[in-house]
Amino acid sequence: MPVLVHLMLVFGLLSLLAVGGGTAVLPEMQSMLARHFGIDHTTFVNIYSLGQLAPGPNMLMVVVFGYQIAGFAGAGLVMTAFFLPSCLLCLGCGRYWVSIGERPWRRAAQNALEPISIGLMCSGVYAVAKNAVLGPFSALLAVAALALITFTRINPAFVILGSGLIGGGLILLTGLR
């Protein structure tokens, strides 16, 4: 299969499977990119992490995977394939809901999908952590970032930058992992 068609199918499918937000598809995206396009797990986590520095919706780093695999055409294609299907579905269903009004089944569907998407997000945390946390020092760094984001009002983008500069610097200087 030509790589662009394959890319489109993979990200189009991920678009429609992203229940409860984009992070639910992280583990599936990681394994699909490794299996079909040779993006290793460390590269995946690096690009995902850098993507968290970007403004806007939090899954825009998918564009970078497209770029890595098939250049600018890949980037444009992945952006379209990852956003267009879910947007069209939302547009259609949004209008449908507007015309029928609130139904008990919409509430039921949302209630049912919430714990599933949290479970998938836990898998996302696990997938990212497995490749980011390599020893006690990186574990400490991740916990420190978690605590700062949870208990202070500091902007998460600064926490990630700081974690890179200070934490990365310490890893470099001390050789701790």
Added chain:
Amino acid sequence: MLHHNDAPPGTDTAPSLIDLFFQFMIIGAVSFGGGVVAYQRLLLVEKRKWLDADQFMASLAISQTMPGLNSVNLAVLAGDYLRGVAGAVAATLGLILPGAAFVMLVAAAYSSGHEHPVVNQLLAGVACGATGLLTAITAKLGGKLFRQVTSLLIIIATFCLMSFAKLSLVSVLLIMAPIALFIYRPRC
């Protein structure tokens, strides 16, 4: 609830497509560190009053139920409500273009530097920070769901099927969605 026929956005309040695009582009450009939905609420409900609070909550509920990113779905619904399909396109493109341009710049830097040992250590640090952020978001969104037995069991089952049984996402959803829908079915 959103209704296209009751009080359609009057000519005095309906924004131009360019205005819609730029307002969402500002959000797409300044929302470093997440919280995009909060910026959208500020724009739609408070700053421009394009939606009232109930309309916003109804749109958010639909955004959360449908697949896709909540903030992107919200841009689709608000844009469609205000200016039809063209409005949905304008709002959505405005929201995602700045961040997409940002990640492409980062990607260029990454491609030229990721073989370098110093860059690698910095990336290792960034990845730890991102792990902390993702954990914080999951904990916050999960909130009360982690403290209720039923939802906690669904969370654990989903996590195990995905991370340990290593099923595909399609299979996990085909197994878990019917179970969860049955558990949370409407009671009348």
